[in-house]
Amino acid sequence: MRNTLRQYAHSFIMAIFGVWIFLVWRLAGMPDPGFAGRIIPAAWLLAAILNGKEKQNKWFVPIVLSFTTGAWLWMLYPDCWIIAAAIPVAGLIAWAFSISGSHRVIRAVLPLLLLSVITAEINGDEVRFAEHAAAVSGFSSERFSQSHFRTGDISLEEGHHTPFFPMLIAPGLLAGDTGLRLIPLILSLLGVLLLAKLTEPRIAVAAALLYPGLSILGLAMTGWFALGLFTFGVLLPEGKKWSAIRFFIALLLVALKMRYIGLSAGILIAEYSCMPTGNRKKKWLIPAAWIGGGLFILALDRYILGGVIFWSRYGNIEAVRLLWANVIQQPLVTLSHAGWSLFDPEAGLIPRAPWVLAAISGLFIFRRNHPSRFKRLFIPSLFYWLFLIAWSGPSWHGLPAPAGRIFVPMLPLFACGLASVWNKKETRILLILSIAISALVIASPVCRYNYADGTDSILTLIGTSSGFSMVRADPLLLLVPLFLAVSMVIVITKGGKYRGFSYVIILTAVFLISLSATGYEAEDLPTEMVQGARLYPYISDPVERFFWFGSRERILEVAEPGQSILLPGVEAGDTLFIELSGGGGLLSVGENLFTVETPLMELPSLFRSIGRTTRILPDWPENRAIEVFTVPLNAHDVNNSTVRISHHSGPPVYMDRIDISKKLIE
Amino acid sequence: MRTRDSNEAAVILAGYTAWAAVNLLRGFSLASLPMLAVFTLLGMCMNTAMFPVLLGSALLGLISPVLMPWSLLVAGMLASATGGEIKIRVTGFLAVASTLWLIPVSLSIPLAIVSVASTVLGKKKLRYMLIPAGFIVSALVTGLPGPLTVEPVVAGSEISEGILSYHIPEVNTSRREVLLPAPFQGTWAVWIALEAGGVRDSIPMLAVRLGESMLLLPSGVDTLSFTMVPGDTLAVTLMKDFMPFNHSVIHATAGGERL
Numbered sequence: 001m002r003n004t005l006r007q008y009a010h011s012f013i014m015a016i017f018g019v020w021i022f023l024v025w026r027l028a029g030m031p032d033p034g035f036a037g038r039i040i041p042a043a044w045l046l047a048a049i050l051n052g053k054e055k056q057n058k059w060f061v062p063i064v065l066s067f068t069t070g071a072w073l074w075m076l077y078p079d080c081w082i083i084a085a086a087i088p089v090a091g092l093i094a095w096a097f098s099i100s101g102s103h104r105v106i107r108a109v110l111p112l113l114l115l116s117v118i119t120a121e122i123n124g125d126e127v128r129f130a131e132h133a134a135a136v137s138g139f140s141s142e143r144f145s146q147s148h149f150r151t152g153d154i155s156l157e158e159g160h161h162t163p164f165f166p167m168l169i170a171p172g173l174l175a176g177d178t179g180l181r182l183i184p185l186i187l188s189l190l191g192v193l194l195l196a197k198l199t200e201p202r203i204a205v206a207a208a209l210l211y212p213g214l215s216i217l218g219l220a221m222t223g224w225f226a227l228g229l230f231t232f233g234v235l236l237p238e239g240k241k242w243s244a245i246r247f248f249i250a251l252l253l254v255a256l257k258m259r260y261i262g263l264s265a266g267i268l269i270a271e272y273s274c275m276p277t278g279n280r281k282k283k284w285l286i287p288a289a290w291i292g293g294g295l296f297i298l299a300l301d302r303y304i305l306g307g308v309i310f311w312s313r314y315g316n317i318e319a320v321r322l323l324w325a326n327v328i329q330q331p332l333v334t335l336s337h338a339g340w341s342l343f344d345p346e347a348g349l350i351p352r353a354p355w356v357l358a359a360i361s362g363l364f365i366f367r368r369n370h371p372s373r374f375k376r377l378f379i380p381s382l383f384y385w386l387f388l389i390a391w392s393g394p395s396w397h398g399l400p401a402p403a404g405r406i407f408v409p410m411l412p413l414f415a416c417g418l419a420s421v422w423n424k425k426e427t428r429i430l431l432i433l434s435i436a437i438s439a440l441v442i443a444s445p446v447c448r449y450n451y452a453d454g455t456d457s458i459l460t461l462i463g464t465s466s467g468f469s470m471v472r473a474d475p476l477l478l479l480v481p482l483f484l485a486v487s488m489v490i491v492i493t494k495g496g497k498y499r500g501f502s503y504v505i506i507l508t509a510v511f512l513i514s515l516s517a518t519g520y521e522a523e524d525l526p527t528e529m530v531q532g533a534r535l536y537p538y539i540s541d542p543v544e545r546f547f548w549f550g551s552r553e554r555i556l557e558v559a560e561p562g563q564s565i566l567l568p569g570v571e572a573g574d575t576l577f578i579e580l581s582g583g584g585g586l587l588s589v590g591e592n593l594f595t596v597e598t599p600l601m602e603l604p605s606l607f608r609s610i611g612r613t614t615r616i617l618p619d620w621p622e623n624r625a626i627e628v629f630t631v632p633l634n635a636h637d638v639n640n641s642t643v644r645i646s647h648h649s650g651p652p653v654y655m656d657r658i659d660i661s662k663k664l665i666e
Numbered sequence: 667m668r669t670r671d672s673n674e675a676a677v678i679l680a681g682y683t684a685w686a687a688v689n690l691l692r693g694f695s696l697a698s699l700p701m702l703a704v705f706t707l708l709g710m711c712m713n714t715a716m717f718p719v720l721l722g723s724a725l726l727g728l729i730s731p732v733l734m735p736w737s738l739l740v741a742g743m744l745a746s747a748t749g750g751e752i753k754i755r756v757t758g759f760l761a762v763a764s765t766l767w768l769i770p771v772s773l774s775i776p777l778a779i780v781s782v783a784s785t786v787l788g789k790k791k792l793r794y795m796l797i798p799a800g801f802i803v804s805a806l807v808t809g810l811p812g813p814l815t816v817e818p819v820v821a822g823s824e825i826s827e828g829i830l831s832y833h834i835p836e837v838n839t840s841r842r843e844v845l846l847p848a849p850f851q852g853t854w855a856v857w858i859a860l861e862a863g864g865v866r867d868s869i870p871m872l873a874v875r876l877g878e879s880m881l882l883l884p885s886g887v888d889t890l891s892f893t894m895v896p897g898d899t900l901a902v903t904l905m906k907d908f909m910p911f912n913h914s915v916i917h918a919t920a921g922g923e924r925l
């Protein structure tokens with residue numbers, strides 16, 4: 001008995017911590033005791049069961065004590081309890097890293113995988129997949145029994161997804177609505193196992209439990225399955241007979257989702273480039289055979305099987321033209337999208353997954369040690385990313401579905417890079433930051449989502465906002481994070497005496513984030529400043545703004561009596577610069593009254609070249625040009641250092657931003 | 667300061683510089699002074715198990731002025747309890763003491779006592795037990811430290827086609843009062859639906875005020891309606907103080923129509 005107790009001592013201690021979290025939550029009276037206050041302790045209990053005879057890692061005591069202190073102080077500020085709740089979640093991720101070293105991948109991932117599934121509402125493409133799965137399989141539950149039209153669908157019956165993935169997950173619906181994620185959960189675990197085979201168990205665990213892997217871990221989305229297929233293809237031995245399987249995998253990826261066509265093309269190009277030199281004739285025949293074979297299969301599917309496997313919306317000639325327009329007609333704009341895909345706070349790869357910087361540094365080592373495998377990972381990942389940006393343009397991020405999910409197929413490449421630099425101190429720092437982000441997302445499920453409106457959910461949670469955003473900032477500002485990221489990669493690569501610089505880079509980045517944005521953006525106005533006015537479009541889904549030709553920011557509509565903005569911190573002599581648009585409405589700013597009439601925009605020539613014929617856009621708020629109105633404030637405009645901006649009469653007025661220029665001291 | 671392979675001095679100085687830069691550009695804040703102690707700790711504890719928590723606390727404090735006191739106290743308490751060397755524990759104590767000095771101390775005495783005791787105590791295991799023990803005493807006897815700001819929150823509102831709706835945040839012991847100002851012209855009928863709970867008695871737990879009139883309500887579900895004119899403000903206030911095993915909370919939705 002004593003021996004058993006000794007062997008499992010660390011598991012008992014973990015279980016006691018699970019009970020302690022439960023008790024502390026209740027003793028401290030923290031919010032959400034019924035959900036977060038149960039699932040986090042339960043995850044620790046599950047981890048204790050799965051821990052077996054493993055010893056606890058050294059982070060355990062600081063995690064216990066900082067959680068207790070955090071809960072002790074939770075009332076200091078309304079959101080402190082979420083940060084306190086994130087501490088034990090971070091501890092679970094650290095625990096997973098520590099036990100995964102000896103081939104215990106599933107055990108390590110399971111508690112967090114379940115937390116991920118439980119804390120994420122069925123969202124985004126999941127709903128469409130579920131409706132499609134219910135339609136094709138007949139296993140329909142009440143919730144998903146009817147299909148609903150969404151932007152991008154061909155018709156009510158024909159969505160914009162291929163039927164392969166819905167058919168794959170359909171059997172799960174036999175268990176009801178909750179069974180929707182049953183097969184995706186297994187597919188995620190298979191993906192993690194394949195990653196473990198490709199690299200090391202702890203690297204696979206890190207890739208799964210940190211962003212971007214965590215964003216859709218266990219959810220009914222295609223990312224982890226695509227990752228699994230891609231990794232499986234990389235793991236296949238070299239040789240002619242395996243080429244056919246890789247070709248089949250490339251086709252499966254396209255059948256899974258059209259977005260993966262870049263990945264598929266990359267797999268075939270990598271296959272071609274990895275073939276032994278010599279026998280040139282055969283080497284040129286192979287790509288021709290692949291292309292011919294691909295076209296034959298597509299034609300077979302479309303005309304014999306009625307498009308049941310591959311048919312989605314690839315027949316749209318405008319999409320092909322848009323690809324041309326993005327690459328040839330506006331290469332710099334497309335380049336900026338590529339930059340935002342790395343650095344945008346809401347959806348970019350690096351802000352949510354800082355560990356990727358270490359992985360990029362490790363790729364140089366990985367390439368030296370495994371040139372062939374590097375090629376098989378790098379070429380498809382690069383093609384996937386480039387195709388995504390070139391094809392999707394400004395909607396590359398796929399928000400509001402979980403931020404970061406589109407990067408999941410690139411994880412095998414980054415995981416191999418991470419494995420090469422795992423033991424470096426700089427890597428550890430970046431991993432700590434990544435763990436903190438994942439833990440926050442689990443503790444505060446809304447942080448999983450963003451709306452491409454410049455207000456990142458994690459920054460909002462911690463009480464700050466940044467003017468740096470893909471919908472707000474000048475793309476030239478991308479040079480700043482690019483400089484910091486390149487510096488970090490160099491520091492990790494060089495190591496040694498440059499080690500301290502990693503902190504300097506992180507602190508510089510944090511310093512830049514901590515600088516409050518100047519002026520007031522419509523989306524960021526505090527509730528006490530806005531009375532009655534609402535944001536346009538009225539729903540936050542960025543799909544509503546995908547096809548706007550000017551700014552894609554949400555704008556504040558001031559349209560009815562009483563709707564107003566109370567702007568604090570102004571004095572007589574100050575000047576307001578208000579970005580407005582409208583069709584002739586009267587706006588009052590203090591005692592000033594002026595008409596807001598801005599011209600309708602013309603359709604940009606780029607879109608005319610891809611087949612749109614309307615020259616003048618319809619009179620919708622998003623099609624009116626936004627102009628800056630300058631309003632000098634006099635003594636009678638200001639009351640208690642506040643000026644009221646309100647609608648007076650006429651059509652609605654739309655406001656994007658207010659800047660205050662303070663009067664010069666005489 | 668000696669700089670070894672891990673560049674402790676560089677880390678400490680980088681932290682000080684970031685602190686100075688933030689204060690210069692955001693405006694000097696006396697409350698941010700204890701950040702210096704946390705950056706010192708960060709440099710001193712680079713190879714210890716508490717480093718991840720210290721790093722997180724330091725960055726959180728730097729980014730977010732509102733979360734800074736919380737992160738300073740967590741980092742300071744952790745360092746004073748788990749620091750192997752006395753200089754780490756003293757620096758942790760300084761971070762705690764200088765933060766407690768700047769916030770209301772009425773309920774923070776247990777924190778101060780735990781911090782002092784863990785700084786001077788030599789036995790590691792005893793120090794580890796101090797924080798949980800202090801927390802239990804605080805929760806059961808003295809109460810937990812309350813919110814730093816007692817100003818009420820103003821609810822956001824929207825008027826659309828003559829229909830008013832408010833966006834009301836959750837009210838709990840950390841956010842005790844929410845105000846619903848009238849964002850309209852003329853006379854409106856306003857309703858508010860309240861769901862209050864998380865308590866273990868039936869004593870009135872919230873007050874709804876409009877002008878001179880006030881209504882006290884126990885936990886449960888209630889819907890109230892009022893007539894409001896410009897200048898009126900409806901206030902919902904949680905009357906319950908912190909009590910262990912109570913999760914006092916009010917969820918409210920409100921809206922209105924022009925009469």
